[in-house]
Amino acid sequence: MRTSICSWASVTFPCCAPFGKTLDGHLLGTISHQTTPVRMLISGMVVDQEALVEALQNKSIQAAALDVTYPQPLPREHPLLSLPNVIVLPHMGCRTVETARDIVKSMIANALAALAGEMPPDEVRLACDVVVSGGVGVDHLDIPLINSFGVKVCNTPKVVDNATADLAMGLMLASARNILQGDSFSLCHVEGEDIDENHLGNDVSSKTLGIVGMGSIGYKVAKRAVAFDMKIFYHNRSCRPVEDEQMVGAEYCPVLEDLLAVSDYVVLLVNLTKASTHLIGRKQLSAMKSTATLINVSRGMVVDQEALVEALQNKIIKAAALDVTYPEPLPR
Numbered sequence: 001m002r003t004s005i006c007s008w009a010s011v012t013f014p015c016c017a018p019f020g021k022t023l024d025g026h027l028l029g030t031i032s033h034q035t036t037p038v039r040m041l042i043s044g045m046v047v048d049q050e051a052l053v054e055a056l057q058n059k060s061i062q063a064a065a066l067d068v069t070y071p072q073p074l075p076r077e078h079p080l081l082s083l084p085n086v087i088v089l090p091h092m093g094c095r096t097v098e099t100a101r102d103i104v105k106s107m108i109a110n111a112l113a114a115l116a117g118e119m120p121p122d123e124v125r126l127a128c129d130v131v132v133s134g135g136v137g138v139d140h141l142d143i144p145l146i147n148s149f150g151v152k153v154c155n156t157p158k159v160v161d162n163a164t165a166d167l168a169m170g171l172m173l174a175s176a177r178n179i180l181q182g183d184s185f186s187l188c189h190v191e192g193e194d195i196d197e198n199h200l201g202n203d204v205s206s207k208t209l210g211i212v213g214m215g216s217i218g219y220k221v222a223k224r225a226v227a228f229d230m231k232i233f234y235h236n237r238s239c240r241p242v243e244d245e246q247m248v249g250a251e252y253c254p255v256l257e258d259l260l261a262v263s264d265y266v267v268l269l270v271n272l273t274k275a276s277t278h279l280i281g282r283k284q285l286s287a288m289k290s291t292a293t294l295i296n297v298s299r300g301m302v303v304d305q306e307a308l309v310e311a312l313q314n315k316i317i318k319a320a321a322l323d324v325t326y327p328e329p330l331p332r
């Protein structure tokens with residue numbers, strides 16, 4: 001892309017895989033004309049926002065006018081909002097009275113044609129036969145919609161099981177034994193100072209583990225927990241075969257709150273669906289032991305984050321160890 005010859009760069013391509021963060025630090029660096037504003041009209045994800053902030057701060061471009069960002073709207077403390085040479089709108093591109101009216105007309109025309117068995121005038125066709133998503137979670141895909149275009153959807157389960165189960169154990173150990181605090185202490189302590197008593201950790205061995213979502217990753221976590229002599233409870237849509245349960249000594253809890261009430265460590269491993277969104281909220285956090293730790297390696301939205309912050313501040317639970325949040329990463 002020859003950006004250095006432009007006095008205006010207007011970015012209007014869609015945000016799909018080939019275009020994601022197309023306007024990265026390198027490309028922004030090639031825009032040499034000092035008066036080039038970047039206008040973004042389609043999707044915030046097309047631009048690497050960190051690189052854009054740097055380019056504006058270093059004055060390698062003069063200004064930006066953004067109709068779209070990620071997330072949308074930006075958190076108040078986002079650096080783009082404090083730069084004098086940036087205009088940020090909340091995606092108002094096509095919002096006019098006339099467009100709103102014409103969109104409804106066009107939607108009705110498309111729907112009527114489809115319902116009459118005719119070709120809708122603006123049918124969107126995916127130019128592919130299959131969408132393959134790396135990893136196990138497919139919550140970012142609208143599968144019924146994609147299937148409705150005759151396109152198949154695949155994921156890559158199994159290959160992520162061990163790594164994810166390992167990380168769940170890693171977070172449990174790191175949180176219980178204050179491993180990060182120990183590392184910071186080693187790096188930053190004053191000579192002669194000793195790590196204080198508040199940094200005493202808790203045992204993981206022989207404690208009670210509650211696994212929420214006992215699919216193949218949950219089961220791998222259970223297998224690892226056996227080596228730590230942990231008592232295991234699990235909550236799932238359905239119970240596992242008796243042989244599976246016996247192999248790891250796991251007990252099925254049909255009621256989530258029953259598992260939460262007895263667990264020292266609760267590991268979340270459910271898929272994100274409508275039903276599992278905010279599965280862990282105020283009520284569930286209150287059902288947990290005040291000495292318990294919540295470990296989330298599933299999806300951020302499974303936990304009501306506001307409720308979690310409150311629970312941690314009010315010492316309703318002891319700690320949380322999160323591989324996932326929303327948004328990801330969290331704003332500082």
Ligand SMILES: O=C(O)C(=O)CO
Pocket residue numbers: 134135136137138160164297298
């Ligand atoms: O594969 C996935 O979807 C994961 O999030 C694994 O951690």
